[in-house]
Amino acid sequence: MRPEVGTILGLSVQKLALGITQEGAAFAQGTVGLLATVLGLAAKEYERGADIRFTENREIRALFAELAPSVGNATLRAELTQAAVTSDPSLRISDLNSANYALRDLLTRLLIDAEEHGALHAQKRIWAVLKALAERRLVQLGP
């Protein structure tokens, strides 16, 4: 989730401290309302961010373990097999992201391979994971 929570907090402070007073009342009112919304979302992300990434990484690795044996491309198969047994070094967002970006890149390559070879079962399994990923990361407004 970019921008990350830390970036949002820092830039919100910067906006409040430096930017809003120059904008005039009507615009500033809108900006403050938006800041409140964004900070509310950041609070939710603070709570769920590590869990989302941890769960996503675990599910992608499990998918790689399941599908790697059926991948014909030896290089890709080896990368999938290797990635399937990796683990997250810590629950820091930066560590989880680093692993997550690598896994998502590999997931894209796996999907392309499945598309190119007409591997429908693999595509369906990948899309099940992608749908879950999108659902989990969906940002909800309101309480």
Added chain:
Amino acid sequence: MNELEDKLAGYLRGKLAAPDLTVAGLSRIPGGASRETYRFRARYSERGKHVDRGLILRRDPPASLIETERSTEYRAYSAFHKLGLPVPEPIALELGSAALERPFFIMAEVENCTTGGIMSPEPYGEHRQRVGRQFYSVLGKIAAADPKAIGLGDFEGAKAVREAARHEVARWEKVIDEDELEPQPIVRAALRWLKRHPPPPAQKISVVHGDYRTGNFLVDDNGEIRAILDWEMSHLGDPLEDLAWAIDPLWAGADPARPGGMLPRAEAIRIWEEESGLKAEPKALHWWEIFASLKGAAIWISAAREYDEGRNIDPINAFSGWYCLSFHNRVLAERLAAEIGA
């Protein structure tokens, strides 16, 4: 703000040949993420009469969300205002930086109106039917217009009916390539799907508004649409692009069956078809609907980067990068998974 007021008054005195012109009440208002928008009043004498007129200034920001041709929006306003569509009267365009430090244009303010909120479950309340009929009727008229006949034949975009889809996919893929901050497997899958399943050629090349949706037009208290706004992404292309964007679920409020919080989908399409004289062939519209969510994702990816790198720290960019992108990612995942029965 006083310095900008003075500069603006100086510019308009010359432009309107009104040496006694004064500018009052200049204040920034929300409106379009790619331009700074200000409301003000211009007071001056004209043929012996006192004029007190509300105007809008749209100025380039230091960094823009989506890079758009500066004259595009002004030329679109001019062309469709002449055609009698509800758009604000354009007053002046300045492409240089001498007058107000950055390029800008000025148009008439359409007063006593509101925009519907895209997050509101009922953006138009009791007027939703009336507003919806006008909304899709005006969009049909935009689609029906001949770009060359209204002076916009040289607009950026596709020049041939077979190019429209490919041109737009390439345009937004470039944005994603340049601005992606983290891997986007769903967005990348959408790009591949769009390329592998091209839609039928466009029925005609039209002016595409580019951001025709709830929240981008002004409505008065009687439910009358008074002004279609934010033409900065307008271009030449397949008119189905605008229709698909207008009915995208992001603007649905609480009810996906009533896109934009206005009419039921089928009625919206019927009105558009009647007014445009074109057909919204389901297969073609389906492709453009997936494209609409991809285009949305590209815009939100770009917004997130602007914000993340501190070039534009308006919180709307953080909101877009989180809420809107996650929304369109889910829409794309559902639609693309459905394509293979997943």
